[in-house]
Amino acid sequence: MGKRIGTEVSIAVAEAVKLARVDVISAYPITPQTHIVEDLSQIVANGELEAAFIPVESEHSAMSAAVGAAATGARVYTATSAQGLALMHEILFIASSLRLPMVMTVANRSLSGPISIWNDHSDIMAERDIGWIQIFGENGQEIFDLTIAAFRIAEDKRVLLPVCVNMDGFILTHMIEPIEVPDQELVDRFLPPFEPAMKLDPANPVTMGPVGVPEIYTEAKKQCDVALTNSKPVIEEVLQQWAEIFGRKYSLIEKNGTESAETVFVTMGSLGETVMTAIEELNAEGQSVGQVRIRLWRPFPKEEFKQAIKGVKRLIVIDRALCPGSTSGPVAAEIKALLYEESEKPEVINVIAGLGGRDVTRKDFKTMLDMALKGEFKDDYTIWGVRSHAE
Amino acid sequence: MQYPAWEDLELGAAITTPGNASNLKTGDWRSSVPVLDEDKCVKCGLCAVYCPEFCIAEDEEGFYRPDLYYCKGCGICAVECPKEAIKMQREGE
Numbered sequence: 001m002g003k004r005i006g007t008e009v010s011i012a013v014a015e016a017v018k019l020a021r022v023d024v025i026s027a028y029p030i031t032p033q034t035h036i037v038e039d040l041s042q043i044v045a046n047g048e049l050e051a052a053f054i055p056v057e058s059e060h061s062a063m064s065a066a067v068g069a070a071a072t073g074a075r076v077y078t079a080t081s082a083q084g085l086a087l088m089h090e091i092l093f094i095a096s097s098l099r100l101p102m103v104m105t106v107a108n109r110s111l112s113g114p115i116s117i118w119n120d121h122s123d124i125m126a127e128r129d130i131g132w133i134q135i136f137g138e139n140g141q142e143i144f145d146l147t148i149a150a151f152r153i154a155e156d157k158r159v160l161l162p163v164c165v166n167m168d169g170f171i172l173t174h175m176i177e178p179i180e181v182p183d184q185e186l187v188d189r190f191l192p193p194f195e196p197a198m199k200l201d202p203a204n205p206v207t208m209g210p211v212g213v214p215e216i217y218t219e220a221k222k223q224c225d226v227a228l229t230n231s232k233p234v235i236e237e238v239l240q241q242w243a244e245i246f247g248r249k250y251s252l253i254e255k256n257g258t259e260s261a262e263t264v265f266v267t268m269g270s271l272g273e274t275v276m277t278a279i280e281e282l283n284a285e286g287q288s289v290g291q292v293r294i295r296l297w298r299p300f301p302k303e304e305f306k307q308a309i310k311g312v313k314r315l316i317v318i319d320r321a322l323c324p325g326s327t328s329g330p331v332a333a334e335i336k337a338l339l340y341e342e343s344e345k346p347e348v349i350n351v352i353a354g355l356g357g358r359d360v361t362r363k364d365f366k367t368m369l370d371m372a373l374k375g376e377f378k379d380d381y382t383i384w385g386v387r388s389h390a391e
Numbered sequence: 392m393q394y395p396a397w398e399d400l401e402l403g404a405a406i407t408t409p410g411n412a413s414n415l416k417t418g419d420w421r422s423s424v425p426v427l428d429e430d431k432c433v434k435c436g437l438c439a440v441y442c443p444e445f446c447i448a449e450d451e452e453g454f455y456r457p458d459l460y461y462c463k464g465c466g467i468c469a470v471e472c473p474k475e476a477i478k479m480q481r482e483g484e
Contacts, residue, residue, distance in 0.1 A: 099403035160402065198402050207406035219397035220404035226397075 002182035009140035009172045012179045013079070013105055014039035016147040018049045019187040020103075023074035023194075026054040026065035032081040032117065034107045034173045040077075059084040063091035070100035070162075071208055073199035075151065077102065081169060082109035082116075082123045089127065095162045096131030097224055098208050101154035101194070102162045104132075105147065108269065108320075109169035110356040118357020119169040121269065121320035125330045131224050133163040133231055134298040136268040140177035143167045145248055148187060152238045155194050159231045161224075166297075168270040170357065182246060190245050229299050252301040253308045257290030258283055263369060264309055264346075265291045266317040268331060271353075271360055275318075278365035289369060294331070302338055314347045316368055319381070320354050328381045349377045353384035360384070417444065421464030423479040425457055431476035438468035438477060 007015075013036045017025070025044065027037040044053040052069075056062045059080050070076045080088060085106055095102060106124050110116035124134065133153060137143040143165065150163040167173060198206060212220050236252060243249035254272075257264070257279040265275045272293040282289045292308045294301075309315060319329025327333060332350035339345040349372050354360040364384065371377060401407050425438075432454060439447040439455045446461035447468060457468070469477040 097403060098405075198405060205409045206401075207409070208403060210404065210406050212404055215394045216400070216404060219395065219400050222397040223400050223404070 002180055002186070004178055004180045006176055006178050007140075008035060008174060008176050009143055009167065009179070010035035010107070010174065011039050012140055012144045012177075012181070013147055013167070014043060015179075015181055016144045017077050017103075018043050019182070019184060020077070020148050020151045020191055021049070021075065021188075021193075022051050022077045022151075024052045024054065024066070024069035024076045025078065026056055026062045026069065026076070027078050028057070028059045028062045028080070028084060029055045032084045032107075032109060034079060034081060034105075034169075036079040036105055036107075036173075059087040060091060063088040063095065066102050066104075067091060067095050067098065067100060070095070070102045071098065071200050073194070073196035073201075075102075075155075075194040076100075077104070079105040079107070081107040082111055085123045085127060086111060089130075092127055092130040092132065092162075094209065096228075097220065099160040099197075099224070099227065100162060101151075101160055101196075103147065103150040103154055104162065104164050105143075106164055106166050107169040107173045108166050114356075116356045117169075119171050119320075120355045120357070121166075121330075122322065122355075124164070124166055125321040125323075127164075128298070128330060130164075131161070131228055132298065133159070133161055133228065133235065133296075134166065135163065135296055136166045136294065137172070138168075138270045138272045138293065138295075140172060140175065140179050141248070142250065143172060144179050144181070145242060145246065146250065148191060149238055149242050149250075151194075152191050152241075153231065153235050156231075156234050156238065157197055158234050159227065160197055161227055161231060166269065171270045186245060190242065232296070232299050232301060235296060250295060251304070252296040253304040254293040254295065255290065255308050256293070258288050259290075260288075260311055261290030262288040262312070263314045263316065263372060264289070264312045265365060265368075266294065266309075266315055266331065266335065267291065268294045268297060269320065271318055271320070274360060274362060275365055278362040281362065282366060282369060287369065300334060300338070305335070305338065306342070309346060312346045314349065314372060316349045316351060316372055318354075318360075319350060319352045322352050322355065322383070332381065350381040351377075351384050352381055355383070358385060416460055417463050418458075418460045421459075421462060421482060423464040423466060423481055424459065425462065425464070425466070425468050425477045426480045427454065427456065428476045428478070429454060431474045433474055433476075435473065438472055441467050441471040443467060 110120045111122045154163045317332040328350040446458040
């Protein structure tokens with residue numbers, strides 16, 4: 001089935017989008033763009049994909065064109081990163097509130113300033129509440145698979161929401177990895193042609209995006225919130241079907257390491273792989289340590305997360321974004337809020353690590369564990385690896 | 392007017408009945424009502440031309456009168472009338 005190739009992950013994502021037979025790709029083609037849309041523009045120009053490629057003048061326009069195209073019933077894709085995602089901001093809410101399925105890859109990079117093009121999650125965390133399904137992948141194959149699966153999820157009649165697939169900038173986007181690329185026929189079996197639930201059609205006119213007067217706005221928001229929450233079982237179902245056809249299973253929350261571990265690292269994105277190697281070594285040394293990887297960020301898989309950390313004494317939650325002036329980073333805040341009602345809850349240590357492309361290595365995780373066991377994390381959150389004259 | 396429960400809203404709060412804005416009683420917004428002095432009116436119809444709500448129409452006698460279901464009481468007709476034949480009067484006075 002298919003072929004296994006060595007390729008840059010961004011190019012693999014372009015291949016996934018091609019296999020998904022999208023109708024429209026709208027994207028801002030220059031910085032902070034990745035190779036994804038560059039490659040897609042070639043694929044379209046070469047006639048390998050029958051799609052409209054719209055190179056727009058800004059990401060605000062990229063998302064606006066994506067919304068317009070999706071409203072006509074097209075299968076739509078776009079990709080962006082960092083400042084580009086920030087520039088899309090207001091239209092991201094429009095896409096979800098109009099219940100328009102589409103898929104966007106976000107190559108997670110730091111928001112300036114200072115000017116940075118490197119990896120962290122500050123771009124997507126600033127867009128946390130856009131009402132999109134938000135998935136984090138941790139390696140190239142996963143990103144490839146989730147990109148195709150995202151179309152099925154978005155277009156499911158029980159969901160009808162845009163989906164954002166997050167991949168760590170540079171660490172994944174510019175990495176060459178072995179990727180298994182399935183045959184078109186198999187992808188077609190998994191992903192049938194898009195049948196929109198509602199579209200702009202002169203023969204059957206509708207108004208999309210009308211004013212939501214105070215008597216309607218709250219109900220409209222309720223509808224979107226319920227749709228996002230209720231998408232969780234559908235996402236699980238789609239990923240199960242993916243596993244049946246392609247043989248790779250993705251859970252919403254994944255556990256790894258010692259059974260009934262005392263200390264558990266919690267990560268999103270590619271750091272999960274670093275933690276995996278670190279805890280293999282720590283387990284070999286006899287340390288009771290495990291890991292939980294959050295693959296689905298929105299809607300947050302509450303029950304699955306609680307189940308995964310049952311009996312754990314201590315969580316070391318790694319956030320790759322800072323919430324300045326807050327009680328913790330965004331992932332830790334989510335987890336603390338979730339655990340508040342629990343009678344037995346673990347200690348939650350929050351480490352903000354890997355900002356602006358700063359490397360986080362196995363050694364860092366070992367040091368974190370060591371510090372946690374000695375009770376050396378005193379603050380609500382700790383920004384990791386800061387050079388300082390203190391101490 | 393009865394507003395729908397959230398479960399009954401169309402997908403993405405879309406409007407699927409084109410032209411349903413005609414049901415919206417914008418006359419509820421009005422605080423002043425235009426009153427026509429028929430002695431001054433020359434039936435030129437400029438008030439109808441300027442009305443942003445398109446709610447002024449010619450009646451059987453040739454006078455131009457607003458449909459108060461829609462008239463928001465903006466007063467543009469009173470300002471534009473070349474004969475000063477329209478006065479805005481506070482509602483309820």
